[in-house]
Amino acid sequence: MPRQKRWQDLVPVAELYRGDATPVTFQGRELAVFDTTNGITVSLARCTHGAANLCDGYFNGTHIECPLHQGLFDARSGAAVAAPARVPLRMIEARCLDGMVQILF
16 A cells, blocks of 8 residues: 655755755655745756756756756756756655745655
């Protein structure tokens, strides 16, 4: 029987890089927390094309560029929007509650 997901604390909002991507390790997984123009989103941190850490890439508030091959992803939805990236990011449902970023995990 699959484990039921529940909201879990990830990182205090005050520790995020404002308007940027913040790397966070959670249960051995590298995650990227994006402070987008539409709010906080969370994805797996590795590019789906070259496995580079996206937190090292350029972020403009909506899109994150992979630092390895310059593939581009929409940090709000995870969509791959520029080659060589073709596979979307795996997004993790997130919310902010009482000053804490939480993920449904």
